[in-house]
Amino acid sequence: MHEPTTNRIAGFDGLRAIAVLMVFFQHRLFGDIGEIGHLGVWIFFALSGFLIIGILAAQRARIETGGSRVGAELKRFLFRRTLRIFPIYYLMLLVMCVLMAFGFASPELASGMPFHFAYLSDIWIGSVLHYWPGRYSHLWSLAIEEQFYLVLAPLLLLLATRRHRAVCWVIVAIGLLSLLTMRAAHWQDITIYTHPLTNFWLLALGGLGGLAIAGDAARVRARLGHGATLFALSLCLVAFCATEPRWSELDNPLLYTALNALYGVAIAAFVCSLACCRNSAVIGFLETAWLAGLGRISYGFYLYHNLIPDLTRNHHAAALFGGTVPVWAHAVGVAASFAISLALALLSWRLIEEPILRLKTRRAPAVAAQASSMTAAQQASADGRPARDGRDGRVSGKDRTASDAV
Secondary structure, three states: OOOOEOOEOOOHHHHHHHHHHHHHHHHHOOOOOOOHHHHHHHHHHHHHHHHHHHHHHHHHHHHHOOOOOHHHHHHHHHHHHHHHHHHHHHHHHHHHHHHHHOOOOOHHHHHHHHHHHOOOHHHHHHHHHOOOOHHHOOHHHHHHHHHHHHHHHHHHHHOOHHHHHHHHHHHHHHHHHHHHHHHHOOOOHHHHHHOOHHHHHHHHHHHHHHHHHHOOOHHHHHHHOOHHHHHHHHHHHHHHHHHHHHHOOOOOHHHHHHHHHHHHHHHHHHHHHHHHOOOHHHHHHHOOHHHHHHHHOHHHHHHHHOOOOOOOOOHHHHHHOOOOOOHHHHHHHHHHHHHHHHHHHHHHHHHHHHHHHHHHHHHOOOOOOOOOHHHHHHHHHHHOOOOOOOOOOOOEOOEOOOOOOO
16 A cells, blocks of 8 residues: 655655664563663654643644644644553553463563553653563553653643743753762662653653754754764763663762763754755665664564564573573574564554554644744654655655654
């Protein structure tokens, strides 16, 4: 079937693909390659904040011009999020419950299911279990995003658009102060890592960047979009990611918090730089069919990948190879688990997500004419609707149906 034409912020699907690959390899290689999974999750947070806060700002602008009401816009926002996020998430949980009931899945973590159904996986992992629950570990970040949406959407739709930046700055300040306080009080690392307050600020920081470049600051967008800026920020991210295992052990809470703040700023700036980037080589790479395609189905891939059993890191594989599984066998196991995850994500996209997104597109009203070109592109990038390519809003023109950030 022919897909509807959708203009999106060029490069964002490719960035999603890179982020989800970081998480995948982190989980499959058990931390042997540093903390790339953490960087991948934080990139998703910054991307979500960039897009979602921009959408909420555009919706609030409609309210202020008399084109809509708070209740209607909140209902519209929740309708979009529900159709995009809930179907395959709850389908996955129901399937796991059935497998547990019939003995095909280990039931020892069944106590966490009420938390997963309520999008409280982060609380269950960080404050109840205090350890990573294997195949359900990755659900904590989905809970963080859903909680952020539920808190921020009513708040930003009720407040004037001129106050949105202030709200985001308050969230950033509260998040960093919470991180400092928890670290000084010697909270468990996993509790700090998965706590909403220590993660919300990343989404707010991404939103601040989106709001900054959505205005008329052409000079800011030109500097951010320069190839040298993107390259420098890339080096910063590599440096932070490579050294995180060391600086995360710092005893000084203030220095630890400062490094986290710089890391977050670098990630949010990188997302904004990519949104403004006009370097044809960079955008061409991120818009390659295989990378953009993986980014398009990244939500399903992220949701399913950790549920696939590791094919070589188990006692059966060890027994097969006489106690030590060779490197080549591990590589084959990783490739096989990637292929299975990819196949599941593709089936999920074609059979469930894409048809539901078409329903959302049909029922969605048009973006207000007053919205800026970058904000319109943000709306399209998160919701799968067309956006005009304005003077400063760089969007792609490929024919494709939208996906959301994980």
